[in-house]
Amino acid sequence: MAHPKQTRTKLRQAYVFDQYSLEIAALNVGVSFATARRWKSEAKDSGDDWDKVRAAHVLAGDSMEDLGRAILSGFLLQYNATIQELHTSELPAAKKVELLTSLADAFNKTTAASKKVLPETNQLATALTVVQKLGDFIQTHHPKHLPAFAEILEPFGAVIQKEFG
Template identity: 40%
Template structure:
């Protein structure tokens, strides 16, 4: 079945604007295989939909938003892999230890990279950690002041989050 140029352009635009291929296929009643073929042929001619999509994402949301989402996605995958490794009955203890060590190394590298890309998020994390440490200290050493401190710290934590990161962590 032949598709007109307008339909093809609409599908391309939807993809570049971050819509998944399956959703585009359903919305425009175009088979997913046809969409993948258009994408592949256009890329061969220098019109790479994936590069345009990435550039659009960076321009629209900024590098910090992309890095924040990447870190969030990584943490979800990291947790899933840890659960899989720990629950694997067909792995020896040595294999599990090696896999966990490799995963820990990967995690440390990801966190280190995210600190460089996400200075606001790192700053916010430190600020909120200091607030938590102060609250614990007051609770332990000056329990009679804990309620008053908590009354002040809760709204203050929100203000710190708003000033440093635009959201509550």
């Protein structure tokens, strides 16, 4: 099936600039993964290496924080694609466990590194955890105050978003 040139351009955009995995980019533009892989290979053969352009785009960010966000975002997209693929794969259970263990390790290392590059992400996570723990505490120990907490929580969410988000 012949696809318009615009579809190939959209695929390249999704992969290079939006940082989607090739599988997700192909799905988003409506082509098979095999077609996407072929187009990427053909582009490389003609001098347009999508992976090099993708890496350069990430490195060209405005700041270390932008780079950290791009790396974390790219990892999370890959993480999600891998999880989806594991759900549908026919791999033996032992192999799936091995892959999940490796993926969990990569996730832990990536998030730990991101906390160093993106301290505001760590602060936001901490703030949200504290608010959630407070809500749980109020629900367990002072349930009659839960409606007041909920009333206060909504506008306070804007403060948290402004401060850390």
